[in-house]
Amino acid sequence: MLEQVKDWSDDFYERWKPIAMGFVNDAEKCLQCGKCTGQCPAAAVTPSYNPRKMIRDLVNGNIKRILSSAELWQCFFCSGCYSVCPMDINFPFFVFMLRLAAMNEGYGWEDVKQLEGYAERDYLKKGITVSTFERNPEVIERIGDIKKIRMEAGLPPERKVTDRTIAEINMISDLSGMTSFMKQIGGVELLDCQTCTPEQEKRCKTKPMPSKVGKIKTHYRFYNYGEPGGKKNAEAR
Amino acid sequence: MPRLDKVVQIPKPKDIFFFKSCVASNKYPGIEACAWESLKILGVNPVDSDEQTCCGGFVTFANVAAPTASMPAVARNLSLAEEKDLDTVVLCNGCWTFLNEFGHFMNHNAEVKASVNMMMNMMGREYKGTSHVFHIAEMFYRLKDDIAKNVRRPLTGIKIATHYGCHYLGGGKYSAIDDAQAPTYMEELIDILGGTVVPYTANRECCGTGFTQIINGKDLSLEHTQRKLDSVKEADPDFLVVQCPYCHSQLDRVQQQLNFRKDGEYETPVIHIAQLIGLGLGVPAGKLAFGAHISGRKRLDDVMKRIGA
Numbered sequence: 001m002l003e004q005v006k007d008w009s010d011d012f013y014e015r016w017k018p019i020a021m022g023f024v025n026d027a028e029k030c031l032q033c034g035k036c037t038g039q040c041p042a043a044a045v046t047p048s049y050n051p052r053k054m055i056r057d058l059v060n061g062n063i064k065r066i067l068s069s070a071e072l073w074q075c076f077f078c079s080g081c082y083s084v085c086p087m088d089i090n091f092p093f094f095v096f097m098l099r100l101a102a103m104n105e106g107y108g109w110e111d112v113k114q115l116e117g118y119a120e121r122d123y124l125k126k127g128i129t130v131s132t133f134e135r136n137p138e139v140i141e142r143i144g145d146i147k148k149i150r151m152e153a154g155l156p157p158e159r160k161v162t163d164r165t166i167a168e169i170n171m172i173s174d175l176s177g178m179t180s181f182m183k184q185i186g187g188v189e190l191l192d193c194q195t196c197t198p199e200q201e202k203r204c205k206t207k208p209m210p211s212k213v214g215k216i217k218t219h220y221r222f223y224n225y226g227e228p229g230g231k232k233n234a235e236a237r
Numbered sequence: 238m239p240r241l242d243k244v245v246q247i248p249k250p251k252d253i254f255f256f257k258s259c260v261a262s263n264k265y266p267g268i269e270a271c272a273w274e275s276l277k278i279l280g281v282n283p284v285d286s287d288e289q290t291c292c293g294g295f296v297t298f299a300n301v302a303a304p305t306a307s308m309p310a311v312a313r314n315l316s317l318a319e320e321k322d323l324d325t326v327v328l329c330n331g332c333w334t335f336l337n338e339f340g341h342f343m344n345h346n347a348e349v350k351a352s353v354n355m356m357m358n359m360m361g362r363e364y365k366g367t368s369h370v371f372h373i374a375e376m377f378y379r380l381k382d383d384i385a386k387n388v389r390r391p392l393t394g395i396k397i398a399t400h401y402g403c404h405y406l407g408g409g410k411y412s413a414i415d416d417a418q419a420p421t422y423m424e425e426l427i428d429i430l431g432g433t434v435v436p437y438t439a440n441r442e443c444c445g446t447g448f449t450q451i452i453n454g455k456d457l458s459l460e461h462t463q464r465k466l467d468s469v470k471e472a473d474p475d476f477l478v479v480q481c482p483y484c485h486s487q488l489d490r491v492q493q494q495l496n497f498r499k500d501g502e503y504e505t506p507v508i509h510i511a512q513l514i515g516l517g518l519g520v521p522a523g524k525l526a527f528g529a530h531i532s533g534r535k536r537l538d539d540v541m542k543r544i545g546a
Contacts, residue, residue, distance in 0.1 A: 023304065023342065041443040042450075045460045074454060076447030076461075077298050079334075079408035083417040092408075099300050108300075111453050115299035127290035130259040138493060143529050146263070153270035153526040159262045160287045168360050169290055169310060175356055176306035185301075 007064030016101050023093040030055045036081030036091055042074045049074045051081050051091050058094065067102040073111055109185065116185050119178070124170055127161035239378065239422045243414040247371060247379040254318035254368065255283035256336070258329040259291040260482035261509070267526030268482055271515030272328055272373050278518050279383045281376075283326070286317050292327075294335040298448045304339075308349065309356045311339040312364035316357065324369045326376050328511065330404040330481035337370040337412060372405055374480040374510050375414045378422045384429055389519025390544050391431035397513070398435045398474035399423045400465075400488065402481035403443050423478060423510060430517035439468035444484040451487060462491045466503050475540050480510045492532035506533035506540070522546055 017024055036051040043049045049071040057066050066072060072095065081091040102108050123129045132146045143149065147157040173179045253276070261268035276283045292314065297307040315336060318325045327333045343350045344366040357364050377384065406417040415422050418441065424434045445462035447454070466488070469477055479485045485507055492503035508516075512525055527537050 041445065041461050042447070042457070044464075045457050074450070074457065076443055076445070076450055078403035078443040078447065080403060080443065083407035083410045096298065096300070100303060103300065111449075112300050114453060115296075115449055116301050118299065119296040119301040123291065123293060123296050128259045128263060129291045129293070129295045130263050132263045136490075136493075138497065139490065139531055142493075142531055142534070146266070146529060149526050149528045150266040152523040152528070153266045154524055155262075155266055155270055159257065161290060162287050165288045165290055168313060169293075171360060172309045172313065172356060173302075173306060175359075176303070176309065178302045178306040181303075182301060 003062075003065070008061045009063045010061050012061060012063045012101075013058060016097055023090060024097050026087060026089050027055055027059050027094065029087045030059065030089060031087060032056060033086065035084045035086070039080050039084055040076075041078055041080065042076045046071065046074050054098075055089065055091070055094070058098070063101075066098055067105050068107055072098055072102055073108055113185050116182055120182055124173055125166070127166055127169060128159060132158075239415045239420075239425075243412075244375075244379060247375060247414075248324070249379065250281055250324055252282045252284050252321075252323055253371075253376075254321060254323040254325045255285050256289060256292075256314065256318075256325050256327045256332060256370075257285075258327065258332055258482050259295075260486050261328045264486055265482060265509065265526065265529050267515075267524065267529060268328055268485070268509040268511050270524040270526060271509070271520055272326075272511035274520045274524055275377075275511060275514045275518055276326070278387055278520075279377075279380045281380070284321060284323060286321075288317055289314050292329075292332040292335045294331045295448065297335070307335075308339055308343065309353050311336055312343060312353045312357055313360075313362060315340055315366075315368050315370075316362045316364050318368040319363075319365050322367075324371060326371050326373055328373050328482060328509075330372070330402045330408075331483055333370060333372045334404040334408040337409060340366060340368075340370060341412070372480070374405070374423065374426075377426060377510065377514055378414065381426060381429055384426070384514065384518070388430060388517050390517055390546055392427075392517060392544055393431050395432045395476065395540060395544065396435045396472075396474045397427050397432045397476045397478055398437055398469060398472055399427070399440065400444065400477055400479045400484060401441070402479060402484045405480065423480065426510070426514070427478070430513070435472045435474040437468050437472035437474075439465045442468075444479075444481075444487045445491070446483055446487040458487075459491060459495065462487060463495060463500065466492060466495070466505070467501075469505055470501075470503060474505065475536060476513065477505050477507045478510055478513050479507060482509060485509050489531050504533045504536060506530060506537045516544075516546065 013027065032052055034052045037043050040051060054066055075095040077092050079092050099108060103112060118129055122131045134140045151157055257269055273283050293307050293310040296302045327336060343353060354364055401420050406413050406415060406420055410417045427434050442465050445458045445465060447458055450458040477488060479488065489507040495501055495503055515525060530537065
C-alpha cells in the first residue's frame with residue numbers, strides 16, 4: 001500500500017500526550033543512538049521491531065506507519081530501553097500511548113480482546129488479576145490443589161477481598177470509562193448494562209466529569225478511550 | 238554495587254503495610270507466607286488488610302485500562318497504608334513500579350492528584366502521598382545485619398544464580414537501590430546466607446513474560462525465555478533466585494512447556510528471594526510451599542536434604 005500525505009500528522013504527538021497523562025515526554029530529544037534497540041529483548045527475537053525508528057517516525061509525524069504496524073504489539077514492556085537511554089525517554093509509555101491510539105484507529109483489537117477477560121473475570125470480580133485457575137493438565141497433576149498448599153503455608157484457602165473493595169474498584173472502573181471501554185471491546189456482556197435503555201447507554205458513555213476541583217482546573221478527561229475505528233471520543237481536551 | 242546513599246534512606250520500620258501480589262497469592266503462596274514470616278523474624282511487624290486489591294498493572298499494560306483508570310486504583314491501595322500511617326512493602330517488581338511510579342507521578346502533578354482525589358472522596362478516602370513503597374528485596378538488603386544474626390539454616394555449598402527482573406532496576410532507575418546494568422545486592426544477601434553465587438551470561442536479560450506476550454505472542458515469549466534458560470542451564474545452579482513473582486511464574490512454568498515441546502531438558506528450580514531468605518532463617522518447610530513449584534522438584538528436595546530442612 002502506498003503511503004499518502006494524510007497518513008502523516010504533525011500534531012499527533014501533542015494531541016495524544018495528555019492521554020498518557022504526561023508520562024510521555026521528550027521524544028524530540030532523542031539522539032537516535034540506538035542503545036534502546038541494542039538491548040531490546042523484543043528486537044532480539046523480532047528484528048523488524050525497532051524502538052529507535054519508532055521514535056523517529058513519531059517525531060517526524062509518520063503516524064500511520066507506526067499505528068498500523070504489527071511491531072507495535074511486540075513490545076515486552078521490560079523498560080530496558082528506558083534504563084539505558086541517555087536522554088531518559090520512557091519508551092514503554094510511548095508504546096502504551098501508541099497502542100491506545102492504534103486501537104482508536106481500529107488496529108489491535110483482537111489482541112486486547114483476549115486480555116479483556118482478565119479485567120472482567122478476575123480483576124473487577126475478585127480484585128485479583130491472576131486467579132488460581134490452571135489450564136495446563138500437567139501443572140494441575142504436579143501441584144494438585146493450590147488451596148491445600150495455601151493452608152499448609154498457614155494462609156486462608158482463598159485470599160480474602162472485602163465486598164466493599166470490589167464495589168470500590170468497580171466504581172473506579174465505571175467512572176474512569178474502563179467499563180464502557182471493555183463493553184466496546186466486546187468481551188463478555190456486562191451485567192448492569194444489559195437492562196439499560198439506549199439513551200442511558202449514551203449518557204453513560206458521554207457523561208462529563210467536572211473540570212474544576214476546588215481551585216485547581218483540570219483538563220484531564222476521564223472519558224478519553226477511543227471507539228473502535230472512531231476518532232471522536234479519543235481526543236483529549 | 239548498591240547505592241548506599243539510597244539504602245540509608247530506607248528506614249528500619251517497626252510496622253509495615255504488607256501489599257500482597259496476585260501471582261504470589263494464587264500461584265506461589267510460599268512467597269507470601271515466607272515474606273510475612275521472615276519480616277517477623279527480622280523484627281518488622283507486617284500489617285495486612287483485606288481491602289487491598291491487586292495493583293492492576295496487568296490490566297493497564299494490557300491496554301484494557303488507561304492511566305485514568307489505574308491512577309485511582311493505585312491511590313486507593315496506597316491510601317490504605319496512609320490510613321494506618323505506614324510505609325508499604327511489596328513482593329513484586331510490577332507492583333513496585335506501578336505503585337511507586339504512579340504514586341510519584343501523582344505527588345508531583347497537582348492536577349492529576351486533584352482529579353484522583355475527586356474520585357477517592359466519593360468513596361470516603363483520600364490520597365495524600367505519604368506512604369513510601371519499598372520492594373521486599375531492598376527491605377531485606379536494608380535488614381541484612383539482622384539477617385546475618387538470624388541465619389538458622391546456612392546454605393553452605395548451594396549454588397545459586399540470580400535474576401533481578403526488569404521493572405525494579407530498569408523501570409525505576411532513579412529510585413532503585415542498585416545500578417540497572419550490574420546489580421549486586423542479591424549476591425550479597427546470598428553471601429550472608431552462606432550460599433555460593435553462580436554467574437551466568439544472560440543475567441540481565443528479561444525473563445520473557447513481556448506482560449502480555451506470554452498470552453498474545455507466545456512463540457516470541459518462549460523463544461526469549463529459552464535463550465535465558467539455556468544460559469542458566471550452562472551455569473547449572475541449584476536455585477535460580479528471582480525477586481518478581483511474575484518472572485518466577487514464567488521461568489518456572491515455561492521450563493515444563495519447553496520440555497513438553499521436546500525443546501530440551503530444563504529442570505532448574507526457581508525460587509523467590511523471600512523464599513530464599515525464609516529458607517536461611519529457618520522458616521518451617523510447609524510455609525516455603527515448594528509444593529506449588531513445577532520445575533526441578535527433585536533437585537529442590539535434594540537441596541532441602543543437604544541443608545537439613
